[in-house]
């Protein structure tokens with residue numbers, strides 16, 4: 128072991144400069160601890176056809192013999208969505224998380240048929256020794272149950288990771304954020320704090336989840352003669368619990384619609400996190416037997432996701448739920464930036480079917496799970512870290528969080544703003560950015576990973592179309608039989624098409640293919656020259672694909688599409 132390696136380093140593999148795919152590696156000498164391994168949902172505009180974006184795991188793969196475990200702050204996708212891919216690439220790594228986070232991970236691994244690693248369920252207050260690190264899991268409140276901050280004791284001091292949190296003094300499940308313990312950890316001395324920054328732009332304090340319950344109760348009671356449909360995030364078990372409890376009070380039965388809503392509610396029931404009377408919940412297939420005003424459907428799709436239950440209902444494609452004038456649909460979430468258009472399309476379509484739709488503008492139909500400025504200040508003042516790095520935010524969030532920390536007296540030289548791939552070394556007297564590690568984005572499409580070149584092709588295809596040049600060649604005599612041109616996503620006039628064919632023939636006749644059978648050179652020439660002519664004539668940049676079909680005489684087939 129080289130002595131100079133005995134220092135605390137933190138490598139940021141995701142979740143900084145972006146909201147999504149959180150992943151951090153805490154390194155000391157020959158040990159690495161991974162905190163979270165999330166995924167991001169892609170946007171249609173930037174990443175057409177991509178299912179999921181995950182972090183680049185190169186750094187972990189290169190150092191896999193040092194990796195001692197993964198600790199999970201909570202079970203949201205931006206913290207656990209990458210785990211099946213990490214384990215598939217890097218093999219067995221023990222995972223530590225709350226019972227709900229572990230149940231969600233187990234479900235993912237089973238679905239993807241990935242070998243189960245050792246899954247360790249922990250609860251608030253637990254301490255685990257993982258390699259050289261000792262990790263204490265501290266209860267925090269967030270929009271999913273079983274959320275932790277982490278106090279990671281290393282030989283070079285304590286790293287405190289807030290995880291995602293809000294300070295909810297009246298949590299639905301009664302399990303409050305452990306402010307007392309956080310204060311103790313702060314008093315004992317925290318070397319480095321990593322603090323989430325999502326709601327840094329919002330003043331004041333985030334409203335308690337209980338307030339949503341009060342609003343939903345009002346909605347349900349004032350629409351006593353209607354069928355109620357409430358769309359929310361499946362992972363927000365507390366909210367689902369509140370709806371179920373209200374329905375029991377007013378004598379409505381509840382049906383879950385949407386795969387993740389059915390799955391997670393089932394999981395939460397088994398774990399004792401979702402409590403209900405025996406006949407409250409009925410399968411969605413049985414709603415026809417219940418009077419509409421005695422029914423509440425809790426569904427997925429509050430973000431207008433294309434395949435979700437609520438989108439199916441709004442499009443009149445749901446097998447069980449036909450929306451009509453007797454329905455009240457409450458959307459209990461805010462559109463995540465980027466999803467606005469999908470959500471408003473959904474709302475328009477629900478209105479078209481005659482439903483009454485409640486969303487956004489109605490007060491407290493949804494509250495955030497993230498801390499606003501006053502809570503962020505309270506956290507900083509309790510933890511009182513020597514060094515501070517804001518995380519879980521786009522660059523502007525990180526910058527604003529830095530300003531907040533500065534205003535609270537943390538010196539500028541003790542704060543670092545980091546990007547994906549950055550690595551910091553934490554020393555007694557300073558915190559330094561050192562050489563970055565390999566990091567970035569990996570695009571998952573179905574069962575395979577695709578790179579940025581594939582994406583570039585897709586974008587070009589979607590905006591400019593494709594032109595395929597088929598050159599049928601007599602390979603023995605190196606003669607051209609014919610040229611066929613197929614265009615998709617654009618239209619050529621007959622005359623221009625003939626010009627292009629003529630040009631392709633000329634390029635063939637003067638190419639080095641004739642003498643040296645230089646296929647690459649011929650294709651490049653075709654691509655370059657044909658692209659230029661199309662650009663000059665039509666101001667369009669389609670993808671030009673030359674295909675050389677080399678045939679032996681006698682095989683010659685008619686050119687066909």
Ligand SMILES: [Zn+2]
Pocket residue numbers: 201203269291496
């Ligand atoms: Zn979260």
Ligand SMILES: [Zn+2]
Pocket residue numbers: 149203205206291519
């Ligand atoms: Zn998060």
